[in-house]
Amino acid sequence: MLAEFYELANIPRQSNHEKAVSDYLADWAEKNGFDYVQDQENNVIIEVPPTQGYEKVPLTIIQGHMDMVCIADDGVKYDPLTDPIKLIRNEKNLTAQGTSLGADNGIGVAITLYMIRSKNLCHGPLRAIFTVNEEDGFTGALRISEKYFLDAAYLVNCDSEAFGELTESCAGSNRYDFSKSCTWVSPKGNKAYKLSLSGLRGGHSGMEIGLGHANAIKNMGIALSYAFRNGVHIELAVFEGGQALNAIPANARATVVIAADHQKAFEELMVVIMEQFGKTYQGIEENYEFTCEKTMLPDQVLSEADAESYLNLIVGIQDGVHTISPFADDLIESSANIGLAKLGAESMNLHVMARSSEDFHLLQYTLMYQSLAFMSGFDVENALPTPGWAVDSDNLLKDMYAQAYKDCTGKDIKIIAIHAGLECGSFAKKNPDLKMISVGPDLSDIHTPKETLYLDSIAPSVAVLVKLFKDMK
Structure with missing residues (x-):
């Protein structure tokens, strides 16, 4: 999983400059034998067939954004258009040398790539959607064709920053x-x-x-x-x-x-x-x-x-x-x-x-x-x-994830609304019936040079998603 993130960290991917990372994701899909589309905005859509016995499960979208906020400490020489992220890893954390890490939302993209390539998962039909320019205008989410959402029942947005929390609503901007x-x-x-x-x-x-x-x-x-x-x-x-x-x-x-x-x-x-x-x-x-x-x-x-x-x-x-x-x-x-x-x-x-x-x-x-x-x-x-995302009182996916989380951890999930923006608001405009949640591993100090990814939260985050997809049958 971290290997996928390391590859992303090597690719400059400032908002509005995502062509290189978009090409990487499209090439990744082709090399791994998936049907995919790279649209005119450079969004990448990857189709993942269901595993045996899960053909009748409703289509689920897994979604994240490929761009990052590029912030450097005062005095650090860093060109976000050409320089890779220099990673620093210890036993517990992953950070960057003098810049933002880009785990927002690089780790969400990496988790998605890891899961759709895994041969050990049980799941219905999946669609991985990686959008551009979430951090500076949501243009990828706003301009992507609605056809990629109309046939889906569920959407898991992987752009949240606290394992143990499930986001069900966000602000517009x-x-x-x-x-x-x-x-x-x-x-x-x-x-x-x-x-x-x-x-x-x-x-x-x-x-x-x-x-x-x-x-x-x-x-x-x-x-x-x-x-x-x-x-x-x-x-x-x-x-x-x-x-x-x-x-x-x-x-x-x-x-x-x-x-x-x-x-x-x-x-x-x-x-x-x-x-x-x-x-x-x-x-x-x-x-x-x-x-x-x-x-x-x-x-x-x-x-x-x-x-x-x-x-x-x-x-x-x-x-x-x-x-x-x-x-x-x-x-x-x-x-x-x-x-x-x-x-x-x-x-x-x-x-x-x-x-x-x-x-x-x-x-x-x-x-x-x-x-x-x-x-x-x-x-x-x-x-x-950008539109906000209102609370859906009849959100079956929220209940399903909460149960999967409790099965995996023995704890109750914390359900929250946030003041930040998520692309879910844009997707709700394309399909008002789409049931959505936003989840992710533990991050802190995003959009700063102190941005930190806590490694011990990654595997549990994936385990809950694996359980969620398995129990959809």
């Missing part, structure tokens, strides 16, 4: 891309500072948004706005942060120019605002580092109007948890994450992902961001909204 053309001018000030906020915990913007982790982009914007609102004229030359839309940014940096007579005030204000930051995130962000150092004067800075509008937008966007569900204990109902920020040669850009289990809150976010964009002079595009 919207992506908001803010942009504005910008004007670059010669600086009026004569002193430049390079600022860096790094070492934050980051994390998955759905699963960990409720843990209070600081957003580096948001807090860098707050620090600069604090100086600006306290009389320091700031000219902005660099502002960037984040590595993935659905990861809480752990790092941000900026370069600003100020007048010489504002130096002391600026430095003092940075000390004050970061002291407040440290107190606010005490016990959460213990390893952060903030630096504010003099640097060479840049040739160009944003116009005063553009700099002010960009900082106003960053500060004005609601970031973090918005509402808690009144119907489910401890379930975040809606949240937003500023995931990426970048000043380009021609435009200022900011990218936000909002999530909610209620469509009304997503509508609120859309209207709020449209208003903020208008007031700040930005355009905003609401790209590729």
Whole structure:
């Protein structure tokens, strides 16, 4: 099983760049004698015939996504388009050297490959579906033909991160891309500072948004706005942060120019605002580092109007948890994450992902961001909204898996709804009668360089799936 994962780790598979891994999966299917389809999106669909005696069992889909969130520690040289993942294994865990591991969802893909190739399983007809770009828009799930779902009775999504839990519902999401053309001018000030906020915990913007982790982009914007609102004229030359839309940014940096007579005030204000930051995130962000150092004067800075509008937008966007569900204990109902920020040669850009289990809150976010964009002079595009996955009170597959889990472990499964997104919502739109669950082995710190796969959870995860398929007869 791990051999399958090692092969995937050798293939760069950043979201929106999955052709190589898609070709690998298609080639794998052909070499192992399976009928398969590689569609125009590079999704791969593999047909697995039933074992003897299981021909009349309803068709079950096993599904995972082939892309990964590529995050590197500050200072680590890593090109997600060309570099493999360097694995580190000990007796208990599998991690990566300075980058995210890609076990989300590489281990789900690897488990599926292992199971459909195994000669010792008893199962009905199976269909393995591996989608592209789950992490940056769900385009694979949204655009795959519905014909691959209409004839299926069950779907097992292998994209969850805790053995012993079964996910039965998830949030929907919207992506908001803010942009504005910008004007670059010669600086009026004569002193430049390079600022860096790094070492934050980051994390998955759905699963960990409720843990209070600081957003580096948001807090860098707050620090600069604090100086600006306290009389320091700031000219902005660099502002960037984040590595993935659905990861809480752990790092941000900026370069600003100020007048010489504002130096002391600026430095003092940075000390004050970061002291407040440290107190606010005490016990959460213990390893952060903030630096504010003099640097060479840049040739160009944003116009005063553009700099002010960009900082106003960053500060004005609601970031973090918005509402808690009144119907489910401890379930975040809606949240937003500023995931990426970048000043380009021609435009200022900011990218936000909002999530909610209620469509009304997503509508609120859309209207709020449209208003903020208008007031700040930005355009905003609401790209590729993804549907949520509602609880199915008549989900036979959930009951079947719960029984298989108890038979294998002697324990009751924990059934949960999550604030993160899963492709199940998209599949439910294609076949509302499809009974679905999401399960997986133990992972932690996904979407960060600390991502960890716990090896002792893999075999039990597979054992429950084997029992599930066997008992479907």
